[in-house]
Amino acid sequence: MGMLSQAGAGLTTRPQEADVIVVNTCSFIESAQQESVDTILEMARYKNSGRARKLIVAGCLVERFRDEIRKRIPEVDAVVGTGELENILAAAGVAASPADSPFRILTSRAEGEARAAQGRFSRETWDGAVADLPNYLYDEATPRVLATPRHSAYIKIAEGCDHPCAFCIIPQLRGKFRSRRFESVVAEAERLARSGVHEITLIGQDTTCYGEDFGLKDGLAVLLEKLAAIEELRWVRFLYAYPNKINGRLLETIAANEKICSYIDVPLQHASPAVLKRMKRGAGTEVFLRSIEKMRRIIPDVTLRTTFVVGFPGETEKDFDELCDFVRAAEFDWMGAFGYSDQEGAAAFSLDQKLPPREIERRRKRLMQIQRGISRRRKKTWIGRQFELLLEGVSQESDLLLEGRTPMHAPEIDGKVFISDVPEDLEPKAGAFYQCEITEAHDYDVVARIL
Ligand code: SF4
Numbered sequence: 001m002g003m004l005s006q007a008g009a010g011l012t013t014r015p016q017e018a019d020v021i022v023v024n025t026c027s028f029i030e031s032a033q034q035e036s037v038d039t040i041l042e043m044a045r046y047k048n049s050g051r052a053r054k055l056i057v058a059g060c061l062v063e064r065f066r067d068e069i070r071k072r073i074p075e076v077d078a079v080v081g082t083g084e085l086e087n088i089l090a091a092a093g094v095a096a097s098p099a100d101s102p103f104r105i106l107t108s109r110a111e112g113e114a115r116a117a118q119g120r121f122s123r124e125t126w127d128g129a130v131a132d133l134p135n136y137l138y139d140e141a142t143p144r145v146l147a148t149p150r151h152s153a154y155i156k157i158a159e160g161c162d163h164p165c166a167f168c169i170i171p172q173l174r175g176k177f178r179s180r181r182f183e184s185v186v187a188e189a190e191r192l193a194r195s196g197v198h199e200i201t202l203i204g205q206d207t208t209c210y211g212e213d214f215g216l217k218d219g220l221a222v223l224l225e226k227l228a229a230i231e232e233l234r235w236v237r238f239l240y241a242y243p244n245k246i247n248g249r250l251l252e253t254i255a256a257n258e259k260i261c262s263y264i265d266v267p268l269q270h271a272s273p274a275v276l277k278r279m280k281r282g283a284g285t286e287v288f289l290r291s292i293e294k295m296r297r298i299i300p301d302v303t304l305r306t307t308f309v310v311g312f313p314g315e316t317e318k319d320f321d322e323l324c325d326f327v328r329a330a331e332f333d334w335m336g337a338f339g340y341s342d343q344e345g346a347a348a349f350s351l352d353q354k355l356p357p358r359e360i361e362r363r364r365k366r367l368m369q370i371q372r373g374i375s376r377r378r379k380k381t382w383i384g385r386q387f388e389l390l391l392e393g394v395s396q397e398s399d400l401l402l403e404g405r406t407p408m409h410a411p412e413i414d415g416k417v418f419i420s421d422v423p424e425d426l427e428p429k430a431g432a433f434y435q436c437e438i439t440e441a442h443d444y445d446v447v448a449r450i451l
Pocket residue numbers: 161162163164165168169170171205206242
C-alpha cells in the first residue's frame with residue numbers, strides 16, 4: 001500500500017470503486033488457501049461486472065500455486081510473490097519495476113544454510129513455483145500505509161524461518177530467517193511514535209531469533225529495551241516466541257520494564273514428547289511446565305497465549321489425552337487450536353497414520369472446550385482488578401458499547417473488553433489510555449468500567 005500510494009495511486013477498501021484490485025493471500029493451511037481462493041473469485045466478479053481493470057494476487061498463495069492461479073482464474077492479470085513486493089507497481093500499471101531491486105538482502109544464518117542443505121526450503125514438488133526463495137525485507141525507508149488504527153502499529157522485525165517443523169511450509173513460502181537491521185527497526189518505531197502511534201507489536205515468524213544472523217546476543221531483549229525508551233510509546237509487545245528461545249534475559253527485560261507488555265505468545269504446537277519429536281520440535285509436557293513456571297515466577301502478572309496443532313499423523317488417543325492434561329495443568333490465558341492440515345512439501349506429508357478429518361475436528365473441538373472452562377475461570381479472577389485500558393472506539397458488536405484492550409490483550413486475536421460505564425464528565429477518545437476496573441467476565445470477553 002505504501003509503495004502504491006507513494007507512486008500516486010489512491011487507495012480504497014471498497015472493491016466496487018477500485019480500478020485495480022489487490023488480493024493479499026495466505027497459504028499456511030488448507031482453510032487459509034481456501035479462503036484466499038474464495039476471495040480471489042469474489043473479487044474477479046468486480047472485474048467482470050464492475051469498473052475494475054486489473055486483478056492482482058499477492059502473497060503466500062503465489063509462492064505455492066504461482067502458475068495454477070493464472071491458469072485456473074483467467075481474470076487474474078498478475079501475481080506478486082512474497083519476495084517481489086516492488087513488482088506491485090508494474091503489475092498495477094503505476095510505474096515500472098526497478099531492474100535491480102534495492103530491497104533484496106543476501107545474509108542468512110548458519111542454521112539456515114544447514115537446513116537448506118537438508119532440503120528444508122525445497123519447492124521442487126510444487127508445480128510452477130520458482131526455485132529462488134523469497135529474500136525480501138523492508139526497511140525504515142520503505143513507504144508504509146498503516147492498515148491499523150492510528151494509535152497502533154505492527155513492525156515486522158524479521159522474516160522467514162529456519163526451523164524444521166514437519167507440518168509447516170512457511171519456510172518454503174517466506175524463505176530463510178533474516179532480521180532487519182537494529183537501527184532500521186528503531187528508526188521506524190521512532191517515526192511511527194512521532195506520527196501518533198502509542199502501541200507497537202513486533203512480529204516475525206520467530207521474533208525470539210531476532211539479530212542472531214548478525215551476531216547480536218539477546219537481540220529481542222535489547223530491541224525491546226530500546227523501543228521502550230521511546231517517549232511517545234506506551235505499550236510494546238512481541239508475538240511468536242520459539243519455546244526454547246525464551247531465556248532469563250528476555251523474561252527479566254519484560255519484568256523490569258513497565259512499557260513492555262507482560263504478554264508472551266509461545267506456540268507450543270503439542271505437549272506429547274512422541275508427537276513433538278515427530279513434528280521435529282522436541283520437548284514435551286515436563287519441559288514446558290517448567291518453562292511456564294519460570295515465566296510466571298519472573299513475570300508474576302504474565303499473560304500467556306499458545307497454539308496447538310491437533311491430529312498430527314500418528315497422534316494416538318494417549319498423546320491427545322496428554323495434550324488435554326497439559327492444557328489443564330498449564331492454564332493458559334489464551335489458546336488456539338488448529339486441526340492438522342496436510343501440505344505437500346511439508347515433511348509430514350509423507351508420514352503414515354493420517355487421521356480422518358472428522359476425528360481431527362473432534363479433537364480440536366474437545367481441546368477448545370477444555371480451554372473454554374479454563375479461560376472462564378481465569379477471566380473471573382480479573383473481576384474487581386484495575387488495568388490500563390487502550391480505548392479502541394465503538395464496539396463492532398454493538399453501537400451502544402465501547403471496546404478496548406488491556407496489556408493482556410494483543411490486537412485482533414484475544415478476547416474483548418467491553419466498556420459499560422464511563423464517568424459522566426469524561427468524553428472518551430479512541431486511541432487514549434484510561435484506568436479501568438473489570439466488572440464482569442464471560443468465557444473469553446470481559447466487561448469493564450472506566451474509572
Ligand atoms: S517455527 Fe513456526 S513458522 Fe517456523 S517452521 Fe515451525 S511452525 Fe513454521
